[in-house]
Amino acid sequence: MSEYQLHINGQPRTVDVAPETPLLWVLRDSLDLVGTKFGCGMAQCGACSVHVDGEAVRSCVLPVSLVGDKKVVTIEGLATEGKLTPLQQAWCVLDVAQCGYCQAGQIMCASILLREKPKPTDADIDLAMSGNLCRCATYHRIRAGIHRAAELAAEGGAR
Ligand code: FES
Numbered sequence: 272m273s274e275y276q277l278h279i280n281g282q283p284r285t286v287d288v289a290p291e292t293p294l295l296w297v298l299r300d301s302l303d304l305v306g307t308k309f310g311c312g313m314a315q316c317g318a319c320s321v322h323v324d325g326e327a328v329r330s331c332v333l334p335v336s337l338v339g340d341k342k343v344v345t346i347e348g349l350a351t352e353g354k355l356t357p358l359q360q361a362w363c364v365l366d367v368a369q370c371g372y373c374q375a376g377q378i379m380c381a382s383i384l385l386r387e388k389p390k391p392t393d394a395d396i397d398l399a400m401s402g403n404l405c406r407c408a409t410y411h412r413i414r415a416g417i418h419r420a421a422e423l424a425a426e427g428g429a430r
């Protein structure tokens with residue numbers, strides 16, 4: 272076991288875990304941030320996606336020892352001061368989720384897409400989201416949710 276000082280959702284957090292422990296399990300088991308989900312454990316499904324220094328990262332394959340002082344944001348840290356992001360608002364309005372299991376990862380990846388392409392086309396969305404699997408096949412609603420979020424963001428919300 273080793274002690275690691277992490278920066279999670281704007282807060283310093285200290286954990287004592289084995290160096291090879293995936294960030295996913297540090298988040299879920301050590302920090303009780305269970306919004307980030309375990310799907311495949313092999314970087315194949317996107318359910319475990321979080322932001323690390325502003326990029327979408329699959330936390331199931333990132334050892335905690337490699338996180339260092341990078342800023343980690345999970346689905347719990349996406350809203351600011353209790354205000355949902357346009358993506359989260361759009362997800363609620365359009366009832367995007369079915370079982371919901373994949374949806375935190377979907378939103379974390381979609382938020383990177385919207386940062387890079389504030390008005391994405393269907394093709395942009397399909398390409399950017401192609402690595403995020405949904406066993407409930409909510410892909411059409413995910414696409415609609417991203418378009419709605421882009422509209423909401425253009426009206427003044429943060430992404
Ligand atoms: S659980 Fe990490 S990509 Fe599937």
Ligand code: FES
Binds near residue numbers: 373374404406408
């Ligand atoms: S909503 Fe069920 S897996 Fe995506």
